[in-house]
Amino acid sequence: MNTQIAVDLDRTMIYSEGALGVSLDETFECVEMYEGKPLSYMSARSVSLLRELTETAxxxxxxxxxxxxxQRISLPGAPWRYAITSNGGNILVDGIPxxxxxxxxxVDLAGVGAELRSRISEEWVLKYRExxxxxxxxxxxxxxxxxxFVTEWSQWCAAHGWNVSQQGRKIYTMPNAVCKSAAVAEVRARLxxxxxxxxxxxxxxxxxxxxDAxxxxxxxxxxxxxxxxxxxxRFARPWLTVTDTSGVRAGEEILEWLRNRTAVRRV
Known part of the structure; x- marks a missing residue:
């Protein structure tokens, strides 16, 4: 193969009902159940495109x-020879860490976690998770x-080798050493x-x-x-394309773009 594709999942390929940006109907496929309820979806078009991609890249x-x-996601194209989870902290090989x-x-998760908990309040934090x-x-x-909060916590983390990212209702605190790009490079070397x-x-x-940056x-x-x-x-780079649409339609655009790029490489 002459193409490796590293693709994020939530709000890139899969979407909660609230993030779809369109009304949920029978054209969407549920790809994740949680506590007996549907949680994440892909459009029929995205499902088809992802399956097509796995055949050529x-x-x-x-x-x-x-x-x-x-592991609770039923992602089209499985099983996966390699998957990267935990923001690059884990590489799954045939599903095994x-x-x-x-x-x-x-990483000093205990120390950073204790510092974080000393700065938060139940008045605005619904859950703390490791x-x-x-x-x-x-x-x-x-x-x-x-x-x-985010600015001040980011400053503390930067001084201690960690970083902070807010994605919707979640605020992540991540060690700099744990990153997707390093894991992607490792998988590439193995492939x-x-x-x-x-x-x-x-x-x-x-x-x-x-x-993902x-x-x-x-x-x-x-x-x-x-x-x-x-x-x-407004993150931008010369080699970075931005979709015309948002929500689940952007997910379709992304997979079409990947498919077209892979097709060009095959020629």
Whole structure:
């Protein structure tokens, strides 16, 4: 194969009902159930495009979700030889976490978590969660978050080798060492080594959040939707395409763009 594709999931390929941007109807396929209820969807067009992509390119789902959260998604195109979860902190090989890769991270989650909890209040934080022993995040009432919280917490984290990203109701606190781009590069090296990828294979990437930025920068060509955290900061690069649409229609655009780029590489 001459193309590797690293693609984010939430609000890039899959969407909650509230994030679709259109009315939910029978043309959408539920790809995730949680506590017995449908949670995430893809359009029929996106399902078809993703399946098509897996036949011609090395597609690597690349998500900030934990292993458990990723495994509850029924993503078209499975099973996956490689998938990246936990924002790059875990690489799944045929669905099994690679312990050698995971054990390469030594993060002070206990210390950072304690500092974070000392700064928050139940008045605006709905949940505090730690993810796969690698990072933590808050689920918040966005209207009630103190005005300077993200800025001040970001400053503390920057001084201690961590970073902060807000995506909707979630505020992530992530060690700088844990990033999607490093995991994507590792998977690429393995795919080249085992002969799946050509040595000169192109890397295409797609994502909507700040935690995707390094991955988009590292790609030969990349695309992001016209929504999300990167849209808010007007993130741009010469090799980065921005969709014309937002919501689930942007997801279709992204997959069509990836399909067309892969088709060009095959010629």
């Amino acid at each position: 090395a597609v690597v789902p690349t998500t900030t979700r934990t292993i458990e959260q990723f 690679d312990t050698r890769w995971r054990n390469g991270f030594d 993810a796969d022993g690698l990072f933590c995040y808050l689920v918040v009432n966005t209207a009630a978050v103190p005005k300077n 080249i080594q085992d002969g799946t990828l050509d040595t000169e294979a192109h890397l295409l990437a797609a994502g909507d959040g700040a935690l 390094e991955m988009l920068i590292a790609a030969d060509a990349a695309i992001r939707p016209r929504h999300g955290e990167l849209e808010l900061i």
